[in-house]
Amino acid sequence: MVRTEWSIQDIARSAGTTSRTLRHYDAVGLLPPTRIGSNGYRYYDEDSLVRLQRILLLRELGLGLPAIAEVLDGQRDGVAALETHLALLERERQRIGRQIESVRTTLQKLKGGEQLMAEEMFDGFDHTQFEEEVTQRWGADAYRKGDQWWRSLSEDEKKAHQQEQVDIGFAFGAARDAGHDARSAETQAVTARLHEWLKPTGMEISKGYFAGLGQMYVDDPRYGSYDEKHGPGTAEYIRDAMKIYAERNLTD
Numbered sequence: 001m002v003r004t005e006w007s008i009q010d011i012a013r014s015a016g017t018t019s020r021t022l023r024h025y026d027a028v029g030l031l032p033p034t035r036i037g038s039n040g041y042r043y044y045d046e047d048s049l050v051r052l053q054r055i056l057l058l059r060e061l062g063l064g065l066p067a068i069a070e071v072l073d074g075q076r077d078g079v080a081a082l083e084t085h086l087a088l089l090e091r092e093r094q095r096i097g098r099q100i101e102s103v104r105t106t107l108q109k110l111k112g113g114e115q116l117m118a119e120e121m122f123d124g125f126d127h128t129q130f131e132e133e134v135t136q137r138w139g140a141d142a143y144r145k146g147d148q149w150w151r152s153l154s155e156d157e158k159k160a161h162q163q164e165q166v167d168i169g170f171a172f173g174a175a176r177d178a179g180h181d182a183r184s185a186e187t188q189a190v191t192a193r194l195h196e197w198l199k200p201t202g203m204e205i206s207k208g209y210f211a212g213l214g215q216m217y218v219d220d221p222r223y224g225s226y227d228e229k230h231g232p233g234t235a236e237y238i239r240d241a242m243k244i245y246a247e248r249n250l251t252d
Contacts (some may be wrong), residue, residue: 005034006049008042014051022052028065030055030072057089058189067189087178161197168194172238182240191245207250214242 012019025031026042031052033042044052051072058068153161171190180186198205198213217235 005043005045008044008242011044011049011052015056017056025055025065026050028069030065030069067192070185071189073185083178087174090174107170161200164193164197168197172241173234176234176237182237183244187237187241188245188248191241194242195245195249205250207252210250211243212244214239215247217242 006014006020008019012022022031024044026033031048034045034048035043037043054072055068058071065207168190171193172187177186177188178186195205195210198210217238
């Protein structure tokens with residue numbers, strides 16, 4: 001049976017990327033070519049196309065190349081991997097659907113001269129309401145740094161930061177729906193996103209802090225929405241993933 005191959009230019013054009021990007025994926029070990037011809041050109045077969053699709057999907061989910069490499073190495077079954085990606089994409093479609101409904105509601109109210117409700121348009125996040133709690137848990141300096149960082153952001157940056165938190169929650173739900181346990185490469189990649197999401201706030205993210213924050217997903221009723229949105233047990237799932245991540249990657 002003759003295997004179909006594509007040149008690097010063909011693949012780049014079809015995938016909407018560049019030959020330079022594909023060569024970089026080769027250099028970091030993510031996507032080596034199937035073979036290199038006598039003319040020095042790179043060629044890719046069907047397996048390479050499936051792998052590239054997985055890479056691009058994970059990039060769309062916001063994962064960095066090291067995290068993508070960990071996911072790909074941890075799940076070599078192409079069919080199972082695509083099922084995981086499909087679950088993630090379904091979650092993303094649901095999220096976009098809610099955004100569409102939110103914008104539609106805003107338009108309807110604007111056209112009808114009705115009063116806009118902030119809770120219908122945004123998450124209603126007000127970081128100042130947590131000043132006392134943050135100070136008690138982690139000290140006045142922690143709140144001061146977080147407050148300064150938050151106030152330094154533009155409105156678009158604030159919304160993007162809030163949206164990333166929502167996206168991470170859905171990524172946890174999708175990983176759980178796909179059958180990945182808290183120790184899996186897929187779930188730990190999402191946990192790494194959560195860790196990165198916390199970094200800009202100025203908080204010192206120690207092992208104890210990150211694991212303690214994970215416990216709040218279970219203990220604090222304000223985090224109950226994770227179970228409502230993603231199914232019973234999601235809060236415990238996130239807590240376990242954060243504890244495992246802290247033990248593997250962080251220090252006190």
